Amino acid sequence: MIDRIASFGRSGTDLVVSIGRAGRFLAGVLSGVPRPITGFPLLMKQLYSVGVLSLAIIVVSGLFIGMVLGLQGYTILSDFGSEAAIGQMIALTLVRELGPVVTALLFAGRAGSALTAEIGLMKATEQLSSMEMMGVDPLRRVIAPRLWAGFIAMPVLAIIFSMVGIWGGMLVGVEWLGVFEGSYWGNMQASVDFWDDVVNGIIKSVVFGFVCAWIAVYQGYDCVPTSAGISSATTKTVVYSSLAVLGLDFVLTAVMFGNF
Amino acid sequence: MTQRTTDITVGLFMLAGLAALLFLALQVSGLSPKSAKSTYTIYADFNDTGGITPRGRVSMAGVTVGSIDSITLNKETFQARVAMSIHGDVNNIPADSAAVIRTSGLLGEQYIDISIGGDMESLQPGDTFYSTQSAMNIERLISNFASGK
Numbered sequence: 001m002i003d004r005i006a007s008f009g010r011s012g013t014d015l016v017v018s019i020g021r022a023g024r025f026l027a028g029v030l031s032g033v034p035r036p037i038t039g040f041p042l043l044m045k046q047l048y049s050v051g052v053l054s055l056a057i058i059v060v061s062g063l064f065i066g067m068v069l070g071l072q073g074y075t076i077l078s079d080f081g082s083e084a085a086i087g088q089m090i091a092l093t094l095v096r097e098l099g100p101v102v103t104a105l106l107f108a109g110r111a112g113s114a115l116t117a118e119i120g121l122m123k124a125t126e127q128l129s130s131m132e133m134m135g136v137d138p139l140r141r142v143i144a145p146r147l148w149a150g151f152i153a154m155p156v157l158a159i160i161f162s163m164v165g166i167w168g169g170m171l172v173g174v175e176w177l178g179v180f181e182g183s184y185w186g187n188m189q190a191s192v193d194f195w196d197d198v199v200n201g202i203i204k205s206v207v208f209g210f211v212c213a214w215i216a217v218y219q220g221y222d223c224v225p226t227s228a229g230i231s232s233a234t235t236k237t238v239v240y241s242s243l244a245v246l247g248l249d250f251v252l253t254a255v256m257f258g259n260f
Numbered sequence: 261m262t263q264r265t266t267d268i269t270v271g272l273f274m275l276a277g278l279a280a281l282l283f284l285a286l287q288v289s290g291l292s293p294k295s296a297k298s299t300y301t302i303y304a305d306f307n308d309t310g311g312i313t314p315r316g317r318v319s320m321a322g323v324t325v326g327s328i329d330s331i332t333l334n335k336e337t338f339q340a341r342v343a344m345s346i347h348g349d350v351n352n353i354p355a356d357s358a359a360v361i362r363t364s365g366l367l368g369e370q371y372i373d374i375s376i377g378g379d380m381e382s383l384q385p386g387d388t389f390y391s392t393q394s395a396m397n398i399e400r401l402i403s404n405f406a407s408g409k
Contacts, residue, residue, distance in 0.1 A: 041266075044267055045263075047273070051273050052269050052273045055276075091288050156273065157277075160277060160280045162280070163284060190317075192288050194289040198285065
């Protein structure tokens with residue numbers, strides 16, 4: 001009994017300790033600003049592997065989510081004879097919620113897990129410590145470009161996701177189900193506001209990008225340097241990122257669109 | 261892969277993002293350079309604004325001619341004062357026109373419809389509508405009907 005209470009307490013203090021370590025780690029990474037000239041190629045390389053290589057999964061899932069929204073929205077809205085509002089429904093859903101959130105979830109699975117595994121393996125094979133021995137700061141050389149790449153790539157991916165989704169919705173709604181194209185775009189333009197909806201969605205994706213990249217690099221950097229440790233760190237990255245994204249999304253939606 | 265190819269692909273990626281943002285701005289949210297054209301403000305006092313909100317639609321014969329700027333309470337008359345900005349090219353609204361709050365469809369949003377009068381003079385910027393008709397309130401209709409008024 002006493003043991004159980006003690007382990008419960010220990011897991012609580014462990015949680016606080018790991019949050020503190022993550023915060024200190026973030027401060028360490030951010031204080032070592034990447035040098036403009038030597039850091040730039042490193043950042044480019046990471047943007048390529050984190051952003052460009054994620055493009056395929058983002059475009060394909062954006063297309064299908066848009067098409068499903070079109071199909072499902074049409075089924076429901078046509079009962080009320082208001083299938084012309086389908087454009088508005090698809091655009092608001094994608095730009096405000098699904099674009100940033102689904103992109104972040106896919107990003108955590110596709111890029112976040114890879115970041116964790118890569119950094120974890122570097123740690124397990126003692127590449128990070130040998131860098132330190134050579135006087136190269138691994139936080140600045142390895143971690144910072146990856147963090148910044150996630151931070152920059154996520155909003156771009158989310159914007160592309162929303163655009164492809166809206167186009168996919170048009171494919172189903174207009175081309176297939178025969179909603180008038182003018183009312184598809186017209187209703188959309190009347191109800192979507194650039195600053196209130198599009199920019200707020202981008203702010204969301206910036207926050208998600210930061211959180212996902214932070215969790216991914218921290219889990220990799222902090223993992224137990226064994227094969228089991230790397231695998232559990234990769235799992236943790238995906239689980240924690242997804243939970244953080246969904247939780248933060250609720251908070252951000254309440255702040256941005258709550259009107260209370 | 262050489263550094264140059266990486267740079268080019270990343271550059272294309274960022275350009276794709278920029279193009280998508282442009283698409284969201286112009287095609288989806290209808291943010292056009294034209295929408296910054298000149299407007300003028302006119303006012304209307306309502307007893308009950310119902311469900312109209314700022315940024316709502318102001319229309320004339322079903323055509324959108326402006327939007328609602330703000331809704332404030334006039335503390336002297338206890339009426340709601342609605343400021344609406346009308347497109348500058350619609351500058352000949354007859355002075356005896358009425359502002360009516362209507363609902364689009366059965367469950368749709370509420371908007372202000374300007375029902376046209378016959379006066380030769382037109383409303384000037386800063387003018388107030390002479391006559392208004394407040395939002396239809398179903399509860400009030402029912403209670404009026406039940407009390408036989």
